[in-house]
Amino acid sequence: MAQFGKKKKRVVGEVSTASLPDIVFMLLFFFMVATVLRTEEEKVRVIRPDASELYRIEKKHLIRYVNIGVPQDTRYGTDPVMQLNDAFASPAEIYEWVEKERTKLNEAEQSKMWVSLKVDKETKMGIVTDVKQELRKASALKVLYSAGRRDRTGNE
């Protein structure tokens, strides 16, 4: 029975951390590819509706955003307001905004500009209708109602 006591103590080697930087860099590169830089501060709270018939715009530089929702900061009230770029604005200012944004694109792409409406799903249609009418006046007719993904009705 003595041979059991004589057994050598095994030294457990430490896990090598040499590959750790590689792993973290890989993660970093994954995030760099999968995400985009935050371009504007969101001043309104937007919970998007869900839809099944979605269209994805591949050329992101053609998109301009209009956010509509209740202000994040309640000092600005609790009624839905519109945000253009980084500031609150009224629908009447859309015409000028569209003209300005359009000149930022090169000439061949000016007619391909998309306006993405990010609207909170609790919002009433009144303000959205006003925005749409102004967009029509400004001839910005390509509109995307931003939405999350869900299954088609009856296919769940």
Place this chain on the structure above:
Amino acid sequence: MADIAFLLLIFWLVTTTIDSDEGVKRQLPPPVPPDVNVPPVRERNVFVVLVNANNDLLVEGEELKIDRLKDRAKDFLTATGDGILYPETPEDPDLPVREWVRKAFVAQKVAEYEAAVRGASDPDAKKAFQKVLESWRDKLAAIDLLGGDYRQLPGSAIISMRNDRNTSYDTYIQVNNELEAAINELRDELSQAKFGMPYSALEDKYETSPDEVTRQKIFAVRAVYPQRISEAEPQDAGAVYN
């Protein structure tokens, strides 16, 4: 090294968003000049969807739950049969009557416009004739691809939607989504049966590698099931209640 990489990673996590630019696509109509007379439409050719301030739907004069909307829209779009997949059904006075697009007639039109293009001396007229000729040629190709004559919706058949200023945005999107889903489902069905892939796959294929056959296939599917969803000019709140 790992510390630096971690720092960078955390910095990236904080300053970015996973933002998908996906949504329901719509083409707004150009503004209508006030002096334009809108021609009257036939009642049976319009599928009317009204949404009130309580988010209730009135479809073709009846109250309807939103989960039934897609099927009702499909009934409207497939009325009297499309000549290909949907069997011929008797006329319903409330639904549109699809018109036959016959191969002999289309071929005759193609021949007519080919002669017109050849005979035209004015380059502008020639271009205009050429354009019409192309569309008739596409129709001829559609008949060949679909394997026979098809029935098309009359030109004035549309889905019309009107909402109240107090309708919620969510309901508005859901109604639009269901109407589009009805069209897309019919397109998928037809495309799957004739070309072995859903319609969306056809469009993706054309976007990545445009070729003439795929374009004609897309044209064929669209010719049978066009997407015509119109929104009524907004009116004052309360107008929906009559």
